[in-house]
Amino acid sequence: MYLSTVSRPAADPPASGPRRRRFALVSGNVVALGTVSLITDVSAEMVAAVLPLYLVLGLHLSPLAFGVLDGVHTGATALLRVVGGFAADRFRRRKLIAGIGYALSAVAKLGLLLAGRSIPAIGAVIAVDRLGKGVRSAPRDALITLSTPPGALGRAFGVHRAMDSVGAFLGPLVAFAVLLVVGQSYDAVFVTSFCIAALAVVVLVLFVRERSPGDGVSDPNDPKVSVVEAFGLFRSGPARRLVLAAALLGLATIGDGFVYLLLQHRMDLGLRWFPLLAVGTSLAYLVLAAPLGVLADRIGRLPVVIGGYTALGVTYLLLAGPVDGWPLIALTLTLYGGFYAATDGVLIALAGPVLPARLRTTGIALVQTGQALAYLVSSVLFGLAWQAWGPEAAIRAAAVAVAAVLVGTLWLLASPSRLSPRRVPR
């Protein structure tokens, strides 16, 4: 169905002007990448939904032993993400690197069958799965930026992220449907999940294009990207400021777990409803991602990102503030989902045009890694603040931190000539 809506990427460099953008649906490559993400997320969330059941009731393992290596995994994934991004740029094989990432995660589903009851083996399989996820996201996002006219990036990322979340939504439903049909056979869920992930790889191989004509980066006679050139990203003013800003913004996030925990604290929410908080947030994300992406193309990406982090700050204030009851839940989850919708894809849409096309995957990997590492720091800091001052004071401090981060980000990025090459005149 979607194939009929594909607009061929223009053979000429994308025209700049609102007239053309009105016609631009998202490009075929973005639809293809969105489809791959959708299918992959069905597969991934299937496993995520049943993994606790499998470990505790299927294998009778004590899952508390699993958290130990978490920090190590996060660090290794961050490093490999940048290495993968650089390799994608150097060999101009973004599709290949993304495909390896998708394939790794697919194979990991089968690994769960082979791991049996061994905790180290299961830990290794989960690490491979996460590695695949880390490796594929930067080349995938780079392909989106390279197949979309700069003026339509917000929309492209909005559509991609919305498709992604639809998959994440369907995953648990598919998993429970499989369990209903076959009884308590978790193996059947893993095999089904693998088959779905493999289908996503097939779609990627057949429909995702490495280059679109006129992207201006694919001349095989160009010298290969070198490590020195990659480090040059840190010397170029705009790119450096962008990576810094991304890391700074990452410091504003304390993590979903804390947000839901505080919400549950405030509400005295029945513990069994706890998982639904994440569902509510995803729903807001899913609904708002595309409209906010389009809005970002209209009014500029930086204002939308700033708006998103403002929503995050308001979310924190609400968690410490006067509203109570169901209005608190509805407001918090809408704003929190809105924060994701306004920042996750839009930030990459903001980054794309700033990063040289030759080094775009590396640059995007740096942006994402900076965010991930900063988040690791901020979640630990928030935990310490909670210990020292208690939850209410800690969340107020987090709101203050959001304000400070926003000021810093504006200082770094609010230079219209550099970061908003396509500002729409009023």
Place this chain on the structure above:
Amino acid sequence: MTAMSTRAKLAVVVASAVLLGAVAAGYAATAAQAPGTPPPASDGEQPVTLAPGPRLLAITDRHVSTVAATDPAGPRTVAGLECLRVYAAAGTGICLKPETAWSYQMVVLDAALRQTRAVSVPGLPNRARVSASGRMVSWTTFVGGDSYTSSGFSTRTGILDTHTGATVASLEGFTITRDGRGYRNPDVNYWGVTFTADDNRFYATMATGGRRYLVRGDLAARTVETLKENVECPSLSPDGTRLAFKEAVDADPAKGWRLSVLDLGTMRVTATAETRSVDDQAAWLDGGTLAYTLRGDDGQPDVWTVPADGSGSSTLAIPGAESPSPLT
């Protein structure tokens, strides 16, 4: 790739989808044919009862069952009641059982296995305990994915007073004293409650910051204080002087647990003769014998016993059963 038309590509995708779908369906079909658990019918001769007597309570193939204490490997009486974890004392039972296909509930049972209360619990059943008087019940569940490290697991431990109906859904709101000082941290988890004779004080495991502590709690005051590190799943002896517990080898749960006994008077730890890793909250069958579940490589459970004083050796007690409890 450019040689392939869109139609050809679509045909390949459809063919792949059909093929992969067939693989998944085929695997699911063989998996579904694997023998499920036949619901054992209640034995005609005598129903399962929780009334005190010389019998042991345990779970056989997910169903409540009893055996004679003197001949635990002998004939077994199995009830139709399905539980994942069970315990009983003084004619009161606790059973963690499926509520729907993916949610669980804690039910309180009378001596005739009739349900007197039911509470929906979050997550997956892990531990269950009844105080010696039969008045207090406690349960622990594993909850996935809501810990703030986002990928980790956390636990929820609740307590119910069966006389008043007062329920603490989670101990996480209790005031903590750690090493003599006030302490709070969002990562605090509790598991494995065991009650003292006054039905107010209890012992449990508290985990925070990567460490696991034995805590003594006061239900009325809503407080806990740490007593000792690396003590998990405590189980108080009938005379109230010793705690059986699982001690992580080298204080690292990834290396497994040694079933040990802590003397509360001297705070000295004695390892039992059981050298295999025990991941269970042990039950005291009498003042000197511990019962616990061990799983084989295939995940099949057996109930074993071992002397509590470190002497002797472990003995297979109830083959193919788990979650043992004396009926006292």
